Amino acid sequence: MLLLSLAALTAVSVVRAATYDYIVVGSGPGGGPLAANLAKAGYSTLLIEAGGDEGSNPTYADIANFLESANDEASRWDFFVKHSDDPKRDLQYKYNTWDTGDGTFYVGRDPPAGAKLLGIQYPRAAVLGGCAMHNAGVASLAQDDDWNFIANQTGDASWEASKMARYFREIEKNHYRPSTEKEHGFNGWLSTNVGDPSWAKAEDNPGTRMLKRLGELLGQNTTTTSSLLENDILAHTPGKDQISSVYNMAYHIDAIGKRSSPNNYLRATLADPAKYPLTLALRTLVTKVLFSNATVPRAIGVEIMEGASLYTADPKHVPGSKGPVSQVYAAKEVIIAGGVFNSPQILKLSGIGPKAELEKFGIKVVKDLPGVGENMGDNYEASILGSSAQPIPAGLSTAMFRTQNAATKNRNIYAWCGPFSFEGMWPGFPNNYPNQWSCAVAHIGPKSHKGTVKLVSANPQDRPDINLHLFAENGEADVAELSSAISLLRASWLPAAGTSVAPIKELHPCPGEIGKALSCTEEAQREFIKLQVYSHHATSSCAIGADGNPMAVLDSKFRVRGVAGLRVVDGSALPVVPGAFPVVPTMMISQKATEDVLADAKKWV
Structure with missing residues (x-):
């Protein structure tokens, strides 16, 4: 586990069994800004990222290179998905990916003999800044009805569209409109610009x-x-x-076409470790959340495995490779922000999810939540x-x-x-x-x-x-x-x-x-x-929902139902797909979640 707190992102030490106020798992559009915000509020925060840092790499920093970044093995995690339960239907998709057995892929509908079907590639980014580092940088807003849906389902008026607009203005640093416009923000961490x-x-x-x-x-x-x-x-x-x-078209880029993402915000926060107590652990895989033995289980930390390319979705993964396992602890809360595929996986590995599925794999049930990994x-x-x-x-x-x-x-x-x-x-x-x-x-x-x-x-x-x-x-x-x-x-x-x-x-x-x-x-x-048809904007696999809804994983404050001290803050929390591109809406809910987390900060001793 590389623990970092300098803008240069150099390793300073390896610390196990340490305790922080907050642990945030995942540095993408949900977790990255939230971790920076918590540190700026004065709370010691550990941000854990399974990948490395490519913030200075032109492949990622120059938005014009996004095709190269999405294909780059330095950050790419290859998930292979199904489109349906009908294998014959899915085999008609033109770009199925096959493992040829010689270290190469075949893509198409006429694979060589002996090739193994992997499925339809759905790459995610294991890198500081998450998928905001390998996407095309398109900036788009949710529809008002998307926010109002959450407000109506949960009874939480803070989700109303008219109120959610504030979070966009708070994070935005607009480069293409007059600074007098009230519709935009001009002092935030996220640069926006147009072609x-x-x-x-x-x-x-x-x-x-x-x-x-x-x-x-x-x-x-x-x-x-x-x-x-x-x-x-x-x-x-x-x-x-x-x-x-x-x-x-609008993008999350700056005035000279450089990518603007949580990577920039995190680096700026890490540049002043004396002022902002943010610690960054790169190349560290979270294996599960740790809970106290209480009537209402409370998240008290996470178990981690240290090392690069430990996850099998990483094309550089060496079968059978493992790293040292240890624990780190949170005095206040653990916040999961691993993304729409990994957040439900982490919850399930931690004992939170559909009871039958957990018991199938011998996982001790902490909380039976049937909605985990559903509703996507x-x-x-x-x-x-x-x-x-x-x-x-x-x-x-x-x-x-x-x-x-x-x-x-x-x-x-x-x-x-x-x-x-x-x-x-x-x-x-x-x-x-x-x-x-x-x-x-x-x-x-x-x-x-x-x-x-x-x-x-x-x-x-x-x-x-x-x-x-x-x-x-x-x-x-x-x-x-x-x-x-x-x-x-x-x-x-x-x-x-x-x-x-x-x-x-x-x-x-x-x-x-x-x-x-x-x-x-x-x-x-x-x-x-x-x-x-294809897709790469999945959301909703740990969805916010109403009290009494058995499929609701989270309440309106991102808290995991049935346990304490645990939240999920990323696109998986959104119960509906927000507009056409979820990256900016996810950054907005990260800003909103900051308020919710800080509102509860003093109740933890």
């Missing part, structure tokens, strides 16, 4: 014409196309969720991908809109278009195509939350069994909304792009020449979407 919109000023540019046409399809005034990109996608304006509009949801993602006769010069543009078949009055699609391809994740992704042009979509408000995270053993080094159970509930409605979005985006391509880049050949979901009769029916388009 360069100057490309859209060339009205004859095919990409600009496509942007203009999309604006027209969404009912916007397109007199000056570039003005569409002045719309602020991060504004907390009244009724924002009912507005269909084109936007410039995710944004469905799909795309329309084409190849044009000539390159289409353009940057990225974003559209948020409501399809006519949406279940509510709220917009249900977040789309982004540009000269890229994104078809999901697999080892070495993405594919690149000649003169590629794509519009990708993330489905807002998915109606199925049936995903599960289940143990495969009592060994904390084993990655769990993960089944997303896509489309298990209201699947046809979700597929129909995605299909409607694809059809609208297709309509913005030709003839708007013009003859200079024609023909544009659609590669999927309906292969053929854009502008001519579709090569597939609506039913075929929907079937393609259903089989090839």
